[in-house]
Amino acid sequence: MAQLIKAPLAGVLEIFPRIFEDQRGYFFESYREDWLQAEGVAHGWVQDNQSFSQKGTVRGLHFQRGEHAQAKLVRVIQGKVLDVIVDLRKGSATFGEKYETILDSQRNNLMYVPAGFAHGFSVLEDSIFAYKCSNYYNKASEGGILWNDPTLAIDWQVAVPITSEKDADWPTLEAFKISEGGL
Template identity: 60%
Template structure:
């Protein structure tokens, strides 16, 4: 597995070794001992999966402490633009974001540590799956507005399909008034 640094502490793109032939392909999407070798020690406890039609934007979400989650995300089919925003107030990359295209044909993954807002937009109809290092807790939900002008994220799409809940998330300036990480 190849680990790609992003310039953000704990945020990595991962490219697995894919073995393919005329029958198809095989790869290890998760192997705890290999992750530990790479310095990734998250203890994943829950897997989630979603389907999104092309143009759907989900995010930017996080879980507050003590239910904060690291996520290992990838697409099983399709392609998404995945976004992570550093919400850790003491981080040198606080308020900055990193994007990566997750592509089912490439099989790449994105490791998003706790303390980041996370979201994605489906560039094609996509099945999105992710491992979480903590259990989901509704009372710990949080988020930042996907279209926040301070964050200035280029989602690469006009007029995305966004849930009502995600359209009214707080701005980054509001988050900075009372940061949770």
């Protein structure tokens, strides 16, 4: 059985699967529906995504709005990332707070991120990143928070971040609060 740890932000789980190693290599269950169901989480995952990113890349902080909101189950297949989420749920006691964890292919850990969070990661080693989504991506519902927002003060742990033009144009958390108030 995997070890599930509740993060300080309500609904967020870190999952550490049981890994069986021997002289041939290793084996582990990377996903079991009953892990999440035991915590009251039930999704019919509809989309799997995978990306490769070189060391120093920062992706995020992204989210989907409204009826296209997505819960995610994220993990690293190869490499190591700093995974970061920000609570954007209207009325949440932890609105605007961040949570960070290291996901890596040595521990094969996962993080469950409920809908209503902005998500991003920085690449500490060349990495293959994979995640399940509870809803399909919808371009019109896409949003984000500025990755280097001074209010969030995220230490992405990379010296010279490689980012996209799109990620440089997202609003700050404060501007998001004023314009949208939350998800």
